[in-house]
Amino acid sequence: MWNTVFPYLLSGISVGGQYALIAIGYTMVYGILRLINFAHGDVFMVAGIVMVYMAASGLPLWLCIVLDLVATAIIGFAIERIAYKPLRTAPRMSIMISAIGVSYTLQNLVLYITGGLNQIYPKIPWISDSITIGSATTKVVTVVTPILTILLVFALVMLINHTKVGMAMRAVSKDFETSQLMGININSVISTTFVIGSFLAGVGSTLYFTNYTTVIQTSGAMPGLKAFVAAVFGGIGSVPGAVVGAFIIGIAENLIKGLDIILFKMGLISKPMGLAIFSDAFTFALLIIILAVKPTGLFGEKSIDKV
């Protein structure tokens, strides 16, 4: 029984870590701008594509990774400046539509550049190697991901709680207008948020695509949505919440992928039910349930509208 479940659990933890790195970008941006950055998943995908093209240019792989992360951060910064900043005083629907427009644009740009073909992600030494742990044979990246995720989240939480820019971020997410009056440079705080979020999505993309090995223009859509669900699940605006949510969703999704086999081994079903297909749908069902029962998520704060 355990031997059946373990491989799914392990890859669940790994994917969960990758979702967590994307989810942080969603949750931080939402915390400050109250915007679902629909383009964030596509930034994650673009990070993968940039890596593919950089590796093909013959640069050393370690340099590619560094440049890729820098490029991803710059892309995140640029998107905010071009597509969101001009709409800061516009109704919320406008900025959300703009985010959808950016998502559409990024996907079409990548479609144009790649010709819509699957791109093979470069093999990064060591983390692409296979290892066997107990009953599971997997890549090293599966084990590295959760550890790296926890380290990065720890660093981020330290940054938010113990640095000046972190304090500014907390202030802005508590009260946008007042912090502006207090002399906080809103624009630089927002930009920092996008840079950090995109950088982490870049790290996530390196780990994710090492695991899944191909990138295409739609590769970011589903992980992006799931990471967003994770952020909502954990209580949007809360970094630790997003991480916990991401791990839960990653694990649940992978267990469902193996549900047929697990149920079969347990003797509960006699033939496969084709349940694996619901691994994505489950995430969204979870989202709707959470929103209906506890819209503020696991760690979110309640707010009251003023009339």
Place this chain on the structure above:
Amino acid sequence: MKKKLDLPHILTVIIIIAIYAAVFIAEQHMPPTSMLFTVLKKGATYALVAVSMNLLNGFTGIFSLGQAGFMLIGAYIFSIFTIPVEHRGIVYQYYDGGVIQFTLPVLIAMILAGLVAALFAFLIGLPVLRLKSDYLAIATLGFAEIVRTIFQWDKLGPVTNGSNMLRLFPTFNDFNIKNADGTVAVYLSTIIPMLIAGVCIAIILLLINSTYGRALRAIKDDEIAAEAMGIHLASHKQMAFCVSSFFAGVGGAMLAMYQTTVQAKSFTTAMTYEILLIVVIGGLGSVTGSILSSFLFVAASEWWLRFLDQKQVINGFEVPLLRNGFRLVVFSFIIMIVVLFFRQGIMGTKELPDLFRKKKTAEGGAK
């Protein structure tokens, strides 16, 4: 009281009749393979779906992203119930011909498609419509993804054909009236879809201009004030959601007829985004805008901008950048420009009759 049929309205009616007449005549005399008819058929389908989305996003202020899900339901219900019994064996080849062994008339199946979509909307609306704008958007989007999965589930195969394609159901071409020898006597394959879309859009317009429509606009403008005016938010939102989904379902049925095949995996979030962008380009809160924008969008993507996707050599000079996918890139940039700099879209909140009215001056208001 003022009479409703003033000059701008009369002009509008004349224009609409003229368009329909022109299409009918053109259809009889131009080759049926002309790009024009493709654009009109798909444009009419998209126009209906876009207007139904506008009813929610533009008129009620509910930011829903579930459109593709309701279209999928409509497309499936329509095709499942209209595939002729004799073809079911081929279509449902992996499921012994499926469980449904009867066929409904096309129009009945279309209405049923709408009703089932509306029923799903009602059920999902109960938990989801209480949510605030952005949460509602993501929840409806999630709902569409769930629907897409369920319809592909192997266990439902006897009904939905699983992840396989549905086909061989009636298409727009079956609206043509044929002679005994099989040649077409009267071409109706373009005009009928346009009429169906026209009637549906007219119903939506009637709703928008009724007392219920005013209540919906009140909700969009200010929920708290609307509630204080005695408008029950939950039931009115639910109503708008169901009506919108009904017409999205009918639109899905039309899309099925246009495409001639249906497969769940094509009803993606990207489809919803595309329709949303059409609505935005036309103007959130303008039915005329949504219609215009649908036809423009379809014409540009299927016809006028096709050349962007092909290599062009002019006088031995190969135009740079032109290759597969460039059209979509150009499109994306146009959309971003509209979103960022022309937020009102083509029509703002104006309708066709407003264009014939003299611009209202401020003399009445200023002292």
Place this chain on the structure above:
Amino acid sequence: MKDNVLHIENLTMQFGGVVAVDNFSMDINKGEIVALIGPNGAGKTTAFNAVTGVYQPTSGRVMLNGENITGLRPDQITARGIARTFQNIRLFSSMTVFENVLTAQHLRRTSNLFSATFRLNKAEEKRMREDTEALLKQVDLYDLRDEMAVSLPYGKQRLLEIVRALASGPKLLLLDEPAAGMNPQETDELGEFIRRIRTEFDLTVFIIEHHMNLVMKISDRIYVIEFGKQIAEGRPEEIQNNQDVIDAYLGGGDEL
């Protein structure tokens, strides 16, 4: 006892640890104009919101004409005869003056979605429009009927918001700082207007206001609250001479 319209009993409104309204009770009788005054943040608007159903009271009861309306939704409360205006004007911005008022008629519809969409309710729609026209004529807004509501001058917007509330056919009208942002002349006119509609529409009026001249001129009785608690109640001249009220408005004598 005279005809009681609004009866509030031990109303308490708590947000987390903050008690915005604390065990507040009051009565309003038919035809009265009653004012609720107090320093900023005293909990006046919160009390309004608890009466109109925007907030669910933490405890206490609200009765309208003897019927318990505590915990009902805002639209249900409006349907039972309480209409209100808002401190920060909340007109329907995409609508004309006429449509703003017409929308308030929706409440009294007998048509359903189907009959309204397919115009089977012609008589009702006609009645709604005629009532709206009559109302606009009665309050001298008829000439502005086709203007966008939000393009009106500020004072007219305040007026329109009151008229829209009237169109819902209330027994009790709640006005939340109707004179805010008005000049002295407009304020005077507003006072006249409130008295006039009380008679013409057979209304009872409950008003929150900071313009003391207006309050003293039009109110039959005044309630004063501070930190969510009632500190005084009485006729205008009684309130003017009440030491607690004077202290409250001067910043509280104890600390000084």
